[in-house]
Amino acid sequence: MNEAEPQIVVKDLDMGYGSFILIRNLNFIVNKGDIFIIMGGSGCGKSTLLKLLVGLKEPLSGQVFYDGTSFWEAGPEEQKRIMRRFGILYQSGALWSSMTLAENVAIPLEQYTSMTRAEIQDLVSLKLALVGLAGFEDFYPSEISGGMRKRAGLARAMALDPDILFFDEPSAGLDPVSARLLDDLILELRDSLGTTFVVVTHELGSIFAIGNNSVYLDVQTRTMTASGDPNRLLAESKDPTVRAFLTRGAEGK
Amino acid sequence: MAIESIDQTSSHLKLSNPDSTTLVIHLTDDWRTTSHLAAFENVCQGLETMPSLNKVLFDASGLTGWDSKLLTFVLKVRGWCDDRKVDLALEGLPGGVQRLLHLALAVPERQGARKDAERQPFFPRVGEKALQVYASAGEMLAFLGSACVAFGQLLKGKASFRRSDLMLFVQESGVQAFGIVSLVSILVGLIFAFIGAIQLKTFGAQIYVADLVGIAMVRVMGAVMAGIIMAGRTGANYAAQLGTMQVNEEIDALQTLGISPMEFLVLPRMMALILMMPLLCVYADIMGILGGLIVGVTMLDLNPVVYLNETKASFNMTNLWIGLIYSAMFGVIIALSGCLRGIQCGRSASAVGDATTSAVVTGIVSIIIATAILTVIFSILNV
Numbered sequence A: 001m002n003e004a005e006p007q008i009v010v011k012d013l014d015m016g017y018g019s020f021i022l023i024r025n026l027n028f029i030v031n032k033g034d035i036f037i038i039m040g041g042s043g044c045g046k047s048t049l050l051k052l053l054v055g056l057k058e059p060l061s062g063q064v065f066y067d068g069t070s071f072w073e074a075g076p077e078e079q080k081r082i083m084r085r086f087g088i089l090y091q092s093g094a095l096w097s098s099m100t101l102a103e104n105v106a107i108p109l110e111q112y113t114s115m116t117r118a119e120i121q122d123l124v125s126l127k128l129a130l131v132g133l134a135g136f137e138d139f140y141p142s143e144i145s146g147g148m149r150k151r152a153g154l155a156r157a158m159a160l161d162p163d164i165l166f167f168d169e170p171s172a173g174l175d176p177v178s179a180r181l182l183d184d185l186i187l188e189l190r191d192s193l194g195t196t197f198v199v200v201t202h203e204l205g206s207i208f209a210i211g212n213n214s215v216y217l218d219v220q221t222r223t224m225t226a227s228g229d230p231n232r233l234l235a236e237s238k239d240p241t242v243r244a245f246l247t248r249g250a251e252g253k
Numbered sequence B: 001m002a003i004e005s006i007d008q009t010s011s012h013l014k015l016s017n018p019d020s021t022t023l024v025i026h027l028t029d030d031w032r033t034t035s036h037l038a039a040f041e042n043v044c045q046g047l048e049t050m051p052s053l054n055k056v057l058f059d060a061s062g063l064t065g066w067d068s069k070l071l072t073f074v075l076k077v078r079g080w081c082d083d084r085k086v087d088l089a090l091e092g093l094p095g096g097v098q099r100l101l102h103l104a105l106a107v108p109e110r111q112g113a114r115k116d117a118e119r120q121p122f123f124p125r126v127g128e129k130a131l132q133v134y135a136s137a138g139e140m141l142a143f144l145g146s147a148c149v150a151f152g153q154l155l156k157g158k159a160s161f162r163r164s165d166l167m168l169f170v171q172e173s174g175v176q177a178f179g180i181v182s183l184v185s186i187l188v189g190l191i192f193a194f195i196g197a198i199q200l201k202t203f204g205a206q207i208y209v210a211d212l213v214g215i216a217m218v219r220v221m222g223a224v225m226a227g228i229i230m231a232g233r234t235g236a237n238y239a240a241q242l243g244t245m246q247v248n249e250e251i252d253a254l255q256t257l258g259i260s261p262m263e264f265l266v267l268p269r270m271m272a273l274i275l276m277m278p279l280l281c282v283y284a285d286i287m288g289i290l291g292g293l294i295v296g297v298t299m300l301d302l303n304p305v306v307y308l309n310e311t312k313a314s315f316n317m318t319n320l321w322i323g324l325i326y327s328a329m330f331g332v333i334i335a336l337s338g339c340l341r342g343i344q345c346g347r348s349a350s351a352v353g354d355a356t357t358s359a360v361v362t363g364i365v366s367i368i369i370a371t372a373i374l375t376v377i378f379s380i381l382n383v
């Protein structure tokens, strides 16, 4: 990347449920083409932050800008237009259980493109093959394993070649080889299509392999305690909890 | 050193104080979950009797076995000591206990995460319930509003849903409901005829059983019976389907794709019911008349042709239209209450159960209320 171009800007964000404030005072920038990692202990609010970034949950206060547009101040049409550029992989896959994998991947294409049925079918097969599910077109989500569901969810998230892909723990439940293939796929999509990624993950291997920017959410202080390139954080961060996280508890604390 | 034993001791526990500021807790015998032990409160009383206490020690030399029971006891003592700024030395405890305690205390409790079960006095609770009712009425109206918007989109031909879904729902709420609708309607027709026959026979007017059953079924009972059956059958089905989709984040996945769950999920279900309910109603009417016929022929010795002619003579189009209006109305009510409760569903298995129950209750109550309102309106209009 030659020039950093901000795609998502988060400003003074507080989030929580009802009156319970989970994380306060978040400030960070995700640039175009970044692979941005959201990390932190379980239960610190990573999934909640992701829900907020994709527009499913309103912040308690603060703003989120996409290409300069403040999402929560925009009208519903504008919000819809912004959200259409997202692809999202949910923690549980969230495939539509009454449809086959092929239909799941085809829905976004049927909604937003004018492709013919045959073209859609070809594209669906390609996306499923990219995530290692070639030949599973006619399976229902209940007929495949958890890891496979996750990969099918990824295929659906990629269907429209979105500008920003959000992943919630993509490699949880994947075997090491599939997890590695997923990392390669993320890097390849970034390099070839310029996609921006926002990834929630605990997988230290992939954090260091793919991440070039990150934010660390701390349970205790309930705010972000570190941000930046994870490799640089590992080398330079002085914060004991961040160090403990990045070294699997070998250092820090 | 004057060792003075304090009264509150038990078979597993002895307290002693070597001097006036130190307390030693002697643990003896078997400290396991299965054994019956002295309550912590006993120890507490012992502790309270020493105002100048500033150090608590453990002595586990007599301990023969332990498990989590001992850990919880030590944690309680620790809590007590923390509250009163008393030093607690864990060194006297077995090594395993010390290490497990260390792990249990490694992650400090999250402030504000513990839910305090505060019991509200009566009036605030009533007030809160009233506010909840108000909020849920608002939600219902909002849902109704967006259903209307979705319907508008449909009329403009811009609604996005799958035609194959619609066909599936039509099948589920139409043909597949015939069995139960037949059974219930025939029985209702039978019961009507039976009760009518008892009265009318005394006047020798049994032939009017045909009028009674025919008018009642066509005008209102066919529609109401079909509505109640469908509320229990299809309304519950819709609530459970949408509720499970909510649990699996499937509805989130639709929303983030910019697909309106209202158009994609609710609209086809509603259309299927609006289309099928009037047909089911006509079907229920016919089955009810059939039930009446059975009673007329077998019990009252009426000729079937005579019975049917009498039914035909009593039939008028207005009654049929009224029945159809009722049933279309019920279709909307059942679909909306099922879908509303499904979409509002929380994210757990029990929430899906609650949504289903609530859908059926909402559906049936609304059907009865709507019937009452429509009946009054029709009688004012004199039809």
Ligand SMILES: Nc1ncnc2c1ncn2[C@@H]1O[C@H](COP(=O)(O)OP(=O)(O)O)[C@@H](O)[C@H]1O
Residues within 6 Å of the ligand: A017, A022, A041, A042, A043, A044, A045, A046, A047, A048, A049
């Ligand atoms: N629907 C909810 N209502 C109230 N609190 C919630 C809800 N969902 C999550 N939380 C709280 O938010 C915290 C963070 O949840 P989450 O974002 O899922 O964590 P994670 O970082 O593991 O993905 C949890 O510890 C929980 O206490």
Ligand SMILES: [Mg+2]
Residues within 6 Å of the ligand: A046, A047, A048, A091, A168
């Ligand atoms: Mg999570």
